[in-house]
Amino acid sequence: MILVVGGAGYIGSHLVKELVEKEKVVVLDNLSTGHRAAVDSRAIFVEGDLGNEEDLQMIFKSYPIKAVMHFAAYSLVGESVIDPLKYYQNNVASTLTLLKIMLKNNVKNFIFSSTAATYGIPDVELIDETSATKPINPYGHSKLMVEQILADFSTSYGLQYVVLRYFNAAGAHQSAAIGESHNPETHLIPIILQQLLGQREKISVFGSDYDTEDGTCIRDYIHVTDLATAHIRALEALLTGKKEAEIYNLGNGLGYSVKEVIETCEKVTGVKANVEMADRRAGDPARLVASSKKIFEELGWKAERNLERIIADAWKWHQNQTY
Ligand code: UFG
Numbered sequence: 001m002i003l004v005v006g007g008a009g010y011i012g013s014h015l016v017k018e019l020v021e022k023e024k025v026v027v028l029d030n031l032s033t034g035h036r037a038a039v040d041s042r043a044i045f046v047e048g049d050l051g052n053e054e055d056l057q058m059i060f061k062s063y064p065i066k067a068v069m070h071f072a073a074y075s076l077v078g079e080s081v082i083d084p085l086k087y088y089q090n091n092v093a094s095t096l097t098l099l100k101i102m103l104k105n106n107v108k109n110f111i112f113s114s115t116a117a118t119y120g121i122p123d124v125e126l127i128d129e130t131s132a133t134k135p136i137n138p139y140g141h142s143k144l145m146v147e148q149i150l151a152d153f154s155t156s157y158g159l160q161y162v163v164l165r166y167f168n169a170a171g172a173h174q175s176a177a178i179g180e181s182h183n184p185e186t187h188l189i190p191i192i193l194q195q196l197l198g199q200r201e202k203i204s205v206f207g208s209d210y211d212t213e214d215g216t217c218i219r220d221y222i223h224v225t226d227l228a229t230a231h232i233r234a235l236e237a238l239l240t241g242k243k244e245a246e247i248y249n250l251g252n253g254l255g256y257s258v259k260e261v262i263e264t265c266e267k268v269t270g271v272k273a274n275v276e277m278a279d280r281r282a283g284d285p286a287r288l289v290a291s292s293k294k295i296f297e298e299l300g301w302k303a304e305r306n307l308e309r310i311i312a313d314a315w316k317w318h319q320n321q322t323y
Helices: 011-021 053-062 077-082 083-102 138-157 186-195 224-239 258-269 293-299 307-319
Strands: 002-005 025-028 043-047 067-070 107-117 159-168 169-170 202-205 222-224 247-252 275-276
Touching: 002 011, 011 025, 011 224, 025 053, 043 053, 053 083, 067 083, 067 224, 077 083, 077 138, 077 293, 083 138, 107 138, 107 224, 138 159, 138 247, 159 224, 169 224, 169 293, 186 202, 186 258, 202 258, 222 224, 222 307, 224 247, 224 293, 258 307
Parallel strands: 002 025, 002 067, 025 043, 067 107, 107 159, 159 247, 169 222, 202 275
Antiparallel strands: none
């Protein structure tokens, strides 16, 4: 049985939908940003907090957990600058509690959701796992701190882990049963699609004077279902003993500018966007594109869904959003 912490959230719920095909799953989520309706009905759902030792003990005592996948984090860069305590408390301190209770129950396989924000402002075109990690905000720091904790726990306690550093997660399940639903929404693709649906007046492009071809920021968008399958590969690698302590980037290896994403949304949906140029948003690196060569070579995973597919799936979801 696999414990998925944060399994009601955007990425966690997509992983659960794939994982229930292969394993028995328990989801722990406090529903602070997640949605009960996003959790596949084949999973057992426990409402509780990863920082609460009693909630965790109850789960480890009740179910034969062989691995934990941890998605339960706050993940907004801007908010982390305004309220770093919230980020260190949940993303670091509560994760330590989770790890402590896991080890107490002799559960030693762990998959951790990390982020491109651990790299800060990269000095390379294509970021690989050996690129320098220099976060520029508390969110990135909180994730990198956990990565360090995992390395130390591996050495001292025999914890086995895979860290997955996501680039820009996007898209929705192909069934359109689940998708991205944040409140407030800050991410580019849902904002564009909401505008195309008439739910927003306009799209603000944050900065058009970056050192990129069209002046807007470049990101590596990866389909949330591709992220889910990467987690399943990582889990198999841990459970078969193939891997003990690894870090992998998860991206497409392709960068798209904000303008290109808007144009692709217009093309896929056939609707014209209302766009305005705006000031830069604080803390945005000009370009973040992953090399995912390592996970391809070692675990045979690569992203299979391109930007058009990401947008087409997200569009189906946003047209019929249920939560
Ligand atoms: N953008 C706009 N207008 C908007 C929203 C976004 O122009 O209304 C731009 C941003 O400035 C950025 C790009 O679109 O250049 C993508 O922005 P998102 O907010 O969708 O995603 P980020 O790249 O900021 O954030 C993602 C993850 C974070 C992670 C970060 C790493 O969501 O969790 O990558 O830098 F920390």
